[in-house]
Amino acid sequence: MLETERSVPIKIVSVTTMVVNAEMRNWIFVKVMTDQDGLYGWGEASLNWKTRAVASTVEDLAPLLIGRDPRDIEQILRVLNKHSYYRLGIIGATAISGIEHALWDIFGKSLGVPAWRLLGGKVRDRVRVYTHLGMGDMKSVYETFDEGALRDRALAVIDKGYDALKVVFIPYSHYSVSNAARRDVGRRMQVLRDAVGDDVDIMIDFHGRPASQSAALQFIEELVPYRPMFCEEPVQPGDAEALRAITARAACPIAAGERLVGFKEFEPLFRAQAVNIIQPDLNHTGGLLEGKRIAHAAEHAFMGVAPHNPNGPIAGAAALHFDVSTPNFVIQEEMSGAVPWYDDVVSTPMRRIGNAWQVPESPGLGVEINEREAARHPFKQEVMHASGAVLDDGTVVDW
Structure with missing residues (x-):
């Protein structure tokens, strides 16, 4: 040491x-x-x-x-x-x-x-986490619409000890919603709920795909009977009033915030009481200190904090220290082990037992990189999932 x-x-x-x-x-x-x-x-x-x-x-x-x-x-x-x-x-x-x-x-x-000591000290003894279908495989996360694949991949997550998972199965949308699209969303959610049972939390990431409040609310109406933990980013970010209107009418919690940068962009959400749960990404919003400011303001606005984090291992470690020290923390998104060689490249403090990360005691963030192994995986152009966000008539829509 x-x-x-x-x-x-x-x-x-x-x-x-x-x-x-x-x-x-x-x-x-x-x-x-x-x-x-x-x-x-x-x-x-x-x-x-x-x-x-x-x-x-x-x-x-x-x-x-x-x-x-x-x-x-x-x-x-x-x-x-x-x-x-x-x-x-x-x-x-x-x-x-x-x-x-x-x-x-x-x-x-x-x-x-450990860094959490410097961020205010420990306020909990473990950090509840969730992951996505495929546990880090982006194709599984964003391209699982088939009901059989949804069921199988959800059960695989539960078999790994998680008791919460997130899905992205809202169709690419525009300003209105067809009856068929509504039925598809309701049926997918029913399949998931029947597969994992009542004791597993399911979060639905809308990814801002609906282009109107009414479209978002129609999808939410289909999901509510199956008790989602929250519906995330039902419309595009940046409109606190639209989120407030959806939150007021939705019969389930609404979450948002992953694409907001810094306290100034979160402040309208607090002022409007626009969501139930905020989701700052500590990798994008300015860091841990800015994240703590956002969390403190959220607590005064009666909002929980569920940090967004589909990023890499050091971002996960930073989020862990934030979660240990943040009173209104709810649940943490994570993708540890996203590639087979994960543990060859990086050692992290994230030790999961069942549904929770344990509190780390090693100094700092507790991360070490094997730079020689890391160099074996140089930059490549990322997969552009958004290329599929086009309607049948050629209209380009939000991914």
């Missing part, structure tokens, strides 16, 4: 990225090196179909970090956000998130404590 006295100055000397292709997506790992022998931190800045842009952004931001004390996380975040001059969107926020994860890793290692 590496321990560095608080009085000893620490300086950042380099910031680099390593891209690892995990078959259906790329992971972007960020490594921050210090001038202390053996003291460095790992973070993650993965973003679908934006790999080269994010990795280059980390490189562009790196000069703002050199020579700074990595433990001054609040100050560094201010520098990264304010001295960039132009406001940073999802690409910039993801780059900053990966850098910030690495700073918490360094901070924890410097004191010999």
Whole structure:
């Protein structure tokens, strides 16, 4: 265990990225090196179909970090956000998130404590998790519409010890919904519920596919008899009033937030009481400190927090430390073991017993990368699932 006295100055000397292709997506790992022998931190800045842009952004931001004390996380975040001059969107926020994860890793290692100690301490003894159909296989997640495959893949998840799962089977939609489409959604949900029983939670990710409130509500009406844990992102992000109207009429919890960046984009949801559960992605919204601010505001708005995370292993580790220390946490999305060689490339603190991650005790985020093994999986162009989001008449719709 590496321990560095608080009085000893620490300086950042380099910031680099390593891209690892995990078959259906790329992971972007960020490594921050210090001038202390053996003291460095790992973070993650993965973003679908934006790999080269994010990795280059980390490189562009790196000069703002050199020579700074990595433990001054609040100050560094201010520098990264304010001295960039132009406001940073999802690409910039993801780059900053990966850098910030690495700073918490360094901070924890410097004191010999897990990062959750520095984020407010432990508020629970385990972290409930869920996964998707296929347990990380993106094709299974986004392309399972057949009822037999839904049943089989759901049962495979339950056989692994999970008691909650998420599905993405809302059809590509527009402003209206056909009776056939409604029936298909209701039948798929019935098949799932009959297969897994009443004690397993099912979440339905709409992926923002409905183009109107009425279309979203018609699908929700079909799902409600089968008691979903929540319906996620029923319409596209950015319209708090539309979400508020859906939440007011839906007879089940509504969740949203994975595509929002920073507290300012979440604030309208709190003000409008627009959802029941918020889903910040700690890999995209600016990091753990920004995530904590969002969670605190959500608690005052009587909302739970279920962090979004279909990303890689370091993002999962960061989410674990956030969940351990966040009182209004509900459940965590995870995709550990998404590729067969997962454990060859990275060691993580996520230890799952049944339906829950256990609380880690190793310093920092508790992550280590085997860089030689990681280098065996270089960047590849990701699979573009969105290419199928076209209606029969050629209309391009939301993925």
